[in-house]
Each structure stands twice: as C-alpha cells, then as structure tokens.
Amino acid sequence: MSDVAFYDFVRGPFLKLALFVFFIGIAYRFFRVVFLGLPKDYAKPKGNPYYMALKKIVIKPTMGWTFNEIFSRRAINFVGGFLFHLGFLGLTFLVPAHAFLWQEITGLPIPGVPNIVSDLLAYSALGSLIALTVHRALNPVLKLLTGKDEYLANFLIGAILFTGILATKWAGGGFYVWVLSTHMFLADLLILYIPFSRLSHFVYYFLSVGFMGWNAGKRGVSF
Amino acid sequence: MIVESKEDIGQEEIQKFYDFCKKSINAEVASYLEACVRCGICAEACLFYMGQNVSGSIDPSLTPAYKADLLREIYKENYTLLGRVKKLLGFGVKITSEDLREQIKLAFYTCTNCDRCTKACPMGIDTPRLVSIVRGALTYAGLTPKDLADATNLSVEKGSPLGVDVPTFLSRIEFISEEYEVDLPIDKKPSEYLYIPSSIELMKFPSSVAAAGKVLNKSGVSWTLSTIAHEATNFGLFAQSKEVTKEMLKRILDGAKELGVKYIIAPECGHAYQSMRFVAPNVFPEEWQFEVLNIVEFIDRAIKEGRLSIKKKVLKEIATLHDSCQIGRRGGVLREPRRVLNMLAENFKDSVVIPEHNICCGGGGGVLVIKDADYYRQKGFISKMTLFDKVGAKTVVCYCANCMLALNKSSQELNRDYKFVSIVELVAEAIEEEKA
Numbered sequence: 001m002s003d004v005a006f007y008d009f010v011r012g013p014f015l016k017l018a019l020f021v022f023f024i025g026i027a028y029r030f031f032r033v034v035f036l037g038l039p040k041d042y043a044k045p046k047g048n049p050y051y052m053a054l055k056k057i058v059i060k061p062t063m064g065w066t067f068n069e070i071f072s073r074r075a076i077n078f079v080g081g082f083l084f085h086l087g088f089l090g091l092t093f094l095v096p097a098h099a100f101l102w103q104e105i106t107g108l109p110i111p112g113v114p115n116i117v118s119d120l121l122a123y124s125a126l127g128s129l130i131a132l133t134v135h136r137a138l139n140p141v142l143k144l145l146t147g148k149d150e151y152l153a154n155f156l157i158g159a160i161l162f163t164g165i166l167a168t169k170w171a172g173g174g175f176y177v178w179v180l181s182t183h184m185f186l187a188d189l190l191i192l193y194i195p196f197s198r199l200s201h202f203v204y205y206f207l208s209v210g211f212m213g214w215n216a217g218k219r220g221v222s223f
Numbered sequence: 224m225i226v227e228s229k230e231d232i233g234q235e236e237i238q239k240f241y242d243f244c245k246k247s248i249n250a251e252v253a254s255y256l257e258a259c260v261r262c263g264i265c266a267e268a269c270l271f272y273m274g275q276n277v278s279g280s281i282d283p284s285l286t287p288a289y290k291a292d293l294l295r296e297i298y299k300e301n302y303t304l305l306g307r308v309k310k311l312l313g314f315g316v317k318i319t320s321e322d323l324r325e326q327i328k329l330a331f332y333t334c335t336n337c338d339r340c341t342k343a344c345p346m347g348i349d350t351p352r353l354v355s356i357v358r359g360a361l362t363y364a365g366l367t368p369k370d371l372a373d374a375t376n377l378s379v380e381k382g383s384p385l386g387v388d389v390p391t392f393l394s395r396i397e398f399i400s401e402e403y404e405v406d407l408p409i410d411k412k413p414s415e416y417l418y419i420p421s422s423i424e425l426m427k428f429p430s431s432v433a434a435a436g437k438v439l440n441k442s443g444v445s446w447t448l449s450t451i452a453h454e455a456t457n458f459g460l461f462a463q464s465k466e467v468t469k470e471m472l473k474r475i476l477d478g479a480k481e482l483g484v485k486y487i488i489a490p491e492c493g494h495a496y497q498s499m500r501f502v503a504p505n506v507f508p509e510e511w512q513f514e515v516l517n518i519v520e521f522i523d524r525a526i527k528e529g530r531l532s533i534k535k536k537v538l539k540e541i542a543t544l545h546d547s548c549q550i551g552r553r554g555g556v557l558r559e560p561r562r563v564l565n566m567l568a569e570n571f572k573d574s575v576v577i578p579e580h581n582i583c584c585g586g587g588g589g590v591l592v593i594k595d596a597d598y599y600r601q602k603g604f605i606s607k608m609t610l611f612d613k614v615g616a617k618t619v620v621c622y623c624a625n626c627m628l629a630l631n632k633s634s635q636e637l638n639r640d641y642k643f644v645s646i647v648e649l650v651a652e653a654i655e656e657e658k659a
Contacts, residue, residue: 032302033257036250042504042511046555056347064343066577070267077262081345141263141272144283150261196305201260205346208258211251212347219501220555223342223579 025195087125452478586629
C-alpha cells in the first residue's frame with residue numbers, strides 16, 4: 001500500500017468506521033446506565049438538588065484541590081491530570097489542523113490557536129502523561145487499582161501525541177505522509193477504543209457527579 | 224429477621240452475596256461503578272488508609288475504590304455487553320470464601336461510610352453508597368461480624384443494642400431526672416415535639432439526656448419522651464439489613480403517631496438522624512409525615528427564633544469541633560454547631576477551613592462495636608488526632624454520642640489526654656449558669 005493510499009484509508013473509511021463505533025458505543029454505554037432507573041426518593045430535600053447537581057458538574061474536578069493534605073501527597077495526580085486534560089482536549093479541538101477538520105464536520109467556524117499555544121499544549125499533555133504513567137507504575141495504591149486498560153490507553157494516547165508533534169515538526173523528507181497517516185491511524189484506533197475502555201469516563205462524569213451533587217443538595221451540604 | 228454471623232462460608236453464602244449485589248444495581252450505583260478512573264486519590268481521603276500510612280506500613284487494599292471492586296465485577300458481568308460475553312465464555316467472576324472474608328474486612332472494619340472520599344473524588348463517586356451494598360450483601364449471606372450481629376439482634380429483641388428495654392428505659396429516665404434535677408416528661412399528650420435519646424446516651428452519657436431535657440424545657444416547646452419510641456439508634460443501617468432498619472423505624476413511627484407529634488428530635492447520634500431524616504420517608508412514604516430535626520439543629524433554630532439565648536461562654540480553653548459524618552457531611556448540619564459553639568467558647572479553633580473536610584471518629588457505621596476492627600479504629604484515630612494537634616486543642620466538642628465513645632476509647636487506648644464534651648451539655652451548662 002502506498003503512503004497516499006494509506007492516508008486516504010485512515011482519513012476516509014477507517015475514520016468513518018471509528019466514528020460510527022464511537023457514537024454507537026458511547027450512546028449504548030450512556031443509555032445502558034440511564035435505563036437502569038432510580039427508586040423514588042420521598043425524603044424532603046434540605047437544599048436545592050438540581051442546582052447542586054449542575055454546580056458540581058462545573059466545579060467538581062477542583063474540589064479535591066481544596067484538601068491540602070491530599071494535594072500535598074498527590075499533587076502529581078491533580079496537576080498532571082489537569083495539564084493532561086487541558087492539553088489533550090485543547091489539541092483535539094483547537095490545533096489548526098484539527099480545527100479545520102472539526103469545521104469541515106460541523107460546518108461551524110472554529111478558530112485554531114497559534115502554533116506556540118499548540119506546542120505548549122502538546123508538550124504539557126505528553127509530559128504529564130509520561131509522569132502520570134510512571135506514577136501509576138510505582139505507587140502501591142495505583143499498582144493495585146491499575147489494569148491493562150490503563151496502560152494500553154496511556155500508550156495509545158502517548159503515541160498519538162508523539163506522532164502529532166513529529167508530524168508538526170517534520171523537517172522534510174519522504175516519510176512525512178507516513179508519519180501523518182500513522183498519527184491519524186492511531187487517532188482512529190483511539191476513537192474506536194474509547195467506548196470499550198475507561199476512557200469513556202467523560203460520559204459517566206456527568207451522571208456520577210450529577211448524582212453526587214443531587215445528593216449534596218438533598219442533604220443540604222454546600223461542598 | 225435475625226442477623227446472622229456464620230463462621231463457615233460456602234457456596235450458598237457466595238451465591239447469596241452475588242445475588243444481592245446483582246439486584247442492588249440502579250442508574251446511580253452503575254454510574255459510580257462505571258465512572259472510576261482508578262486515580263486512587265480516595266486513598267488519601269480515607270482515615271483508615273492514612274492512619275496506616277503514617278504508621279509506616281502502606282496497605283493499598285484500604286483504598287475506597289478497591290472496596291467496591293468485587294461489586295463492580297458483578298455489575299459488569301450482568302449489565303454490560305462485554306461482561307456478559309466474558310461470562311458466557313467462562314471467564315466470569317469467581318468468588319471464593321477468602322474473597323468474602325476480605326470483603327468483611329473492607330466493608331465492616333475499615334469503612335465508616337464517612338463520605339470524605341466522595342468529596343475528594345474527581346468523579347464524585349459515592350463510595351459509602353457502594354460499601355453499603357457490599358455490607359447489605361454480606362448481611363444477606365449471613366456474614367455480619369459477630370459483635371455487630373449480636374448488637375443488632377439485641378436491638379430487635381429488647382428494643383436497643385445495649386439491651387435497654389422499656390423497664391430499663393423508665394428506670395434510667397427516673398434516675399436521670401432525679402440525679403440532674405430535670406423534668407423529663409414521658410408519653411405526655413398533647414406534645415408537639417418527640418425527643419428520642421439513644422441508648423448510648425442513656426447508659427453511658429446520661430448527662431447528655433439531662434442536658435437535652437434542660438434545653439427543651441428552657442426553649443418552651445411542648446415535648447415528650449416515648450416508651451414506644453425509646454431508642455433512636457438504628458443498627459439495621461450498620462448491618463444494612465432492610466428488615467431491621469424497618470422494624471426499628473416502625474417503633475419510632477408507632478410512638479410518634481400515638482403521641483400525635485409534629486416534630487421528631489433526633490439525639491446526638493449520627494445514624495439515628497440519618498435513618499429518621501433520610502431513610503424513614505422512603506420506608507414509610509405515606510405515614511412518615513414528621514419534620515425531623517437533629518438536637519443541634521433544634522438549638523440553632525431556637526436561638527434564631529429567640530426561644531433560647533446563650534450569653535455565657537462556658538468553655539475557656541482552646542476548643543475544637545469534631546463533626547459527626549452522618550449528621551454533618553451526610554446530613555447537612557455543619558454550620559449550626561459552629562454557630563452555637565462560637566457562642567459557647569472563648570477560644571474556638573476550627574481544625575478545618577471547609578467543614579465538610581473534617582475527619583471521622585473511626586468508630587462510626589458500627590465499627591466501634593466490632594472487636595476485630597479495633598486495630599483499624601485506632602489507626603483511624605491517628606489521622607483524626609492530627610487535626611486536634613494542628614490547632615493545639617485538648618478539648619474537643621462533639622455532637623454525636625457514638626463519636627464521643629469512639630474518640631474516648633481510642634484516645635485512652637493510645638494514652639492521649641484529649642477531653643471530649645457534648646455540645647448539648649455545654650448549651651445546658653450555659654443556660655444553667657445564666658440562670659444562676
């Protein structure tokens with residue numbers, strides 16, 4: 001297969017297949033949980049559960065930061081996790097090459113960020129991913145909790161970030177299309193893999209944090 | 224009805240555990256089980272993990288996320304496509320008797336359902352909710368720890384986990400009334416408020432009951448005790464036995480209905496408040512039409528309404544506040560005790576900036592009564608101590624008798640000289656001194 005044929009494959013039918021599986025899979029995972037239903041709660045709420053559910057969805061990731069002793073011991077999780085998510089999501093949607101793709105898909109004008117910002121996002125995402133993975137491999141609690149899924153996901157994302165940086169910084173030569181296509185192929189694989197892995201946690205974030213916030217509102221707890 | 228404590232774990236117990244876990248799944252539980260990203264931050268929020276850690280030995284199995292792992296596996300193979308396929312191919316969950324013994328340690332010895340991990344978890348996973356299911360499954364399989372099972376059964380048979388039956392209740396009330404010179408009305412009709420003490424207070428902290436009586440009398444409300452509803456604690460919640468929970472609540476419902484009260488005042492007892500305020504309306508949706516207040520909520524409200532006033536600061540030394548998890552973090556009564564304590568203490572130093580950050584006593588959720596959990600309770604107390612020492616307080620004000628008992632016990636076992644006092648007693652003292 002020639003480099004251009006590979007490029008066409010990963011940019012065309014393979015991407016379509018990945019997106020199809022992604023959307024079907026994510027919808028299945030979301031509704032599978034929602035359709036399990038809830039028992040009715042007759043206890044009179046002390047606060048406003050709906051407001052608290054929405055509030056927590058917005059601020060929950062920062063709540064752990066307020067525990068000084070937890071932050072001091074697990075800063076790598078908080079800072080690394082924050083930088084990784086910022087970098088990864090920023091790169092996915094706002095890097096000029098990706099913004100162009102999203103614009104094509106959605107039809108909306110999506111502005112790309114300057115190259116220097118892209119670089120910062122990419123290096124912070126890759127650096128924090130490496131730090132988080134090393135931490136995962138060494139910390140006794142994380143060693144107990146970690147399965148193959150986490151390492152596979154980290155490896156895949158790391159490879160995508162690395163090939164993305166490589167493609168952006170390519171100084172010429174005949175392998176550019178191969179590098180770019182490999183980057184896109186790995187991204188397709190990631191899209192395909194998300195519904196089958198814990199990477200789909202972004203779907204459950206809204207449910208889990210929503211329920212937690214609802215309970216906090218029901219009990220009249222403000223934090 | 225009787226909660227069992229079997230020694231041997233066979234296939235029947237394993238199957239019962241499995242079935243209970245399977246049928247306890249709903250959208251909320253599934254969301255928590257699916258959302259875990261295995262970050263392990265919850266470990267640092269858990270007093271048992273922290274206590275063990277600062278003692279120099281790391282036990283990763285005390286991580287809250289790990290405590291729900293067997294339940295997660297059971298969920299996956301019953302409610303997810305991939306899990307079902309794996310099960311079909313023979314790669315399903317294999318539960319051994321050792322697994323269930325570990326679950327007993329994780330759910331009954333090293334979790335008080337304190338909810339601190341929920342606050343720290345970036346995904347908002349309510350681990351106490353999941354641990355409660357595991358507890359329920361173990362109880363359903365007849366595997367409740369013996370000490371807890373005995374106390375639970377005693378509460379059903381005699382009316383209280385400490386064996387306080389009606390004659391004992393009446394004689395204790397008579398004793399408290401005479402000893403502390405306080406009028407404690409029993410079965411008085413008509414009454415607007417029903418105050419239900421816990422047997423821990425009745426037997427071990429009688430001054431707390433007397434103090435509550437003095438406060439209620441001073442506030443001018445019409446109130447009473449009840450012989451039918453004489454026990455507030457609900458060991459059904461500790462064991463997660465729905466039958467026992469219902470039975471204990473039914474006695475309160477019967478007593479409150481018979482007296483025709485509008486309000487029920489829960490005592491200084493975490494699970495009592497939790498069971499009456501948040502569980503009872505779901506057990507008796509039609510009949511439970513009472514407003515339930517914790518005694519501290521009542522005091523705060525009475526002060527606001529001008530029915531009570533505290534002008535005397537009765538605590539001179541540095542004092543800090545210990546929050547009851549079930550009344551505070553899971554019950555929403557956190558600002559009230561702080562407002563009241565500020566009126567009572569000259570030098571109140573809060574050990575936490577955000578009240579919901581406070582650390583559990585280590586004996587909640589029935590852990591206190593389980594002898595085999597003593598080691599973990601003491602480790603948990605080490606985490607708790609760090610907060611007292613941070614503000615240099617030797618006097619710790621509490622609003623839960625079970626917390627006071629657990630803290631006192633751990634403090635003595637570790638040769639510490641902290642003093643634990645009840646906030647209601649301080650209020651009563653302030654009122655008395657004012658009168659004098």
